[in-house]
Amino acid sequence: MKHVSDLSRLGLFDAKVPRFTSYPPANWFSDSVDASCTRTWHSDASKNAEISLYVHIPFCRRLCWFCACRTQGTRNDAPLAPYVDRVLAEARDVRAQFVNGVQPHRLHLGGGTPTILSADLLDTLLSGLADIWGLENLQEFSVEIDPTDVGPARLDMLASHGLSRASLGIQDFDPQVQDAIGRVQSRELTQKVVDQLRDRGIEALNFDLLYGLPFQTARTLDATLEAALDMQPSRIALFGYAHVPWMSKRQVLIPSDALPDPKTRLALFDQARRRLLGRGYIQIGIDHFALPHDPLAQAYYAKTLKRSFQGYTNDTSPYLIGLGASAISTYPDGFAQNIPVTGQYANKIDAGEAATWRGYTLDARDHLKANLVEQLMCYHSADLSAAQRADAELMTAIDRVADHFDGAINWDGQSLSIDRWAHPLVRLIAVQLVTPSAVTSGERIYSAAI
Template identity: 40%
Template sequence: MTTKIESLLQKYSRPGPRYTSYPTVPVWSDRFGATDYQTALRELSETPDAQDLCLYVHLPFCAMACHYCGCNNAVTSKTEVVDAYLDRVAREINLVVDLLGRGRRVVQMHWGGGTPNTLTARQMERLVQLLGDAFDLDWRGEMSIEIDPRIASLAQLQHIRSLGFRRISLGVQDVDPQVQQAIGRHQPEALTKSIYAACRDVGFESINLDLVYGLPLQTSETFRQTVQAVLAMQPDRVALFNYAHVPKLRPKQRHIRTEDLPDVLTRFALFDEARQRLTSHDYVWVGMDHFARQGDELAVAVQERRLHRNFMGYTLRPASNLIAFGMSGISELTGFYAQNDAKLGRYQTTLDQGELPIARGHRLTPDDQRRRAAISHLMCNMELPLATLGEAFDAHAAHFQDMEADGLVDYTADRLVVTAVGRPFVRNICMTLDAYLKPGTSQPVFSKTL
């Protein structure tokens, strides 16, 4: 007999955007280029009361390649390769600051990758100096870095903390040795625990651990042990990401045997059991796939409805002006998205020619802005005031009535509320509002070739 959850999975389980942007990246155009981005930066420079900035720096290098990885990265152990990349980041920062003006205040910064801790101490200091010369970095803000525990050390963590980073995120994924072998990432649990303890010892104020469910050979039993290991460490935050198996797009994933992947029902159970264990141990479920300990700023923001979402994930601040540096970095300025070239060679060559390496982007229409606000509100608050979309909401009423009949949403007098049953399907609920999706699919109505 088909259970309720099986029938919901059959009906709704299809790949969907994470909606860190709306419209999503496949919709953006390569007709949006460096000139458009320059215009957006100039407009921002002329706005005296513009909000403080957020920065993202993409550091694409990794010491080793993991089979499951979906990031834009490159494997190298050569410091001169990283130095050459930082030369280009320096050029990019200068080009941006020439348009924007020097000394703008930055209240949120994230170094992601790749693996930012492949940088040597000297390279990290250089990057902090470059950014500090160009911007007014407020180190009391949300300043965070991702690290790979396999190449971290106590001395490195002390150095990162001394630079001013207050938050740190560690990749864990799964502690089971067989799962680790299947994903090409050997990371003994004892090593993760010792690096976690070192992060605490050197005084990071917030530590996040990343887990991934849906990986090869994961079972309820193995993943329960992973979650248990994480709970024993008591991180401030846990991210629980869904593995997307797309070997045509990510050739490294061809190392993963399709027959080892858990089926849809098992994947759902992996997430749901982890969610139950985390929320029964004092963690608040944040948005779609994050958890924060009671009292953590993110948990408080959920309770006070101050949660926001941008390319860096869930955040405490609205990011109307997020500037990204590095290959594939995505900037979000009021009314615009712009993405840097995701090919390392082209990113560097374009900067060598003195141009900003924008590969594509999108200028939001008024309709885009309304839908973006609605989708972001849904992803953060699991509800949607009906007035957010105005009359445009009526066009979706039939879809929402269908979801109401399936128990995914409820209507109150003035809002649509995502139910407990519907919350794991919040992406699908948001897809209803996505004007660029072909009805009934997760494919964009159109996509641009780059």
């Protein structure tokens, strides 16, 4: 890959900053946002506000070692039905607070492993949500699926409720890599689930892949990509594995001495990017790829692409209501996150209380920064609004960062763009634009760039 020396000079392989892909990062959340705050945001919503719903199912039959998500293992189904009941209780309480009505546009089940729920429990959850929110006009209903923990009965139930997009976790097909990350999942099993989904009329498929894994090489990654492409997903998320065992204790099981170094990681991503572009996929932002007919690619070309805590989306609803333990809700005026520990979440719901734990309120300057970061994350460029150009502090920050990344950034006082070779620097550029003090050499944080 060209420009490796330039990327090195500009700090790509050395700078240590928190993971930064949207503004504000979740580590800025505080208890200044509580249940009274979200209640006001709900009741003040405009008439028939457009909303999207996210339901977090935190349970997994197995805990993959690479994962840093809010999940917990369970060897039996005992906690599942009570959890679904509590999610529905929370849903009823939140819906009642939208006194001016709502128009649900999207529903997404994430986790964890949503398909750990039996067909009957999925029916209970989805029927309950439909009764509470009225889901007859959904534009999209998507579910994260673990191919090792799903079956025809659950797929039939999801299809009967209108499943339109499925996201399959794969990560890597190489057996040695799978053993090293605690996720054994054969290509044949994955293909079987893909076929079952398509047999039920579900053609919109997302695949999650990882680069930077232990024992991963150019050869093994290429083989994984070829196997994945043979299944013809409409989207691929190609995430960089973040080794943060001080944050995710299970990652201590991953052999750190088998991880590729930063320059090899970058080469792996570039190899994968070129393969996907060569097969007709469009690169979306920093780590997503979509076929031209996919709505995400269409949003990219229409300049309506959005970046949220859940990644890239073409969802333009101003409200994303998160239900369940650790779920994050997005509002025009800020963010709110539910308490992450399932036992504490249960206690709150059983007591008839809101599960809100922490959040962040956006002021006028935050909106200016958030818009700038979103444009850079989506398009590696930004056209500043009059309000952004009138903000002296923001303009000073852009001037400073443009000087620091001289040769990588084009800045004319109104438009900011990052040269193609410097796109891997976008996280580092974004964090220095809005939080320059975050760049340190600390041990407990990790590279934002690759």
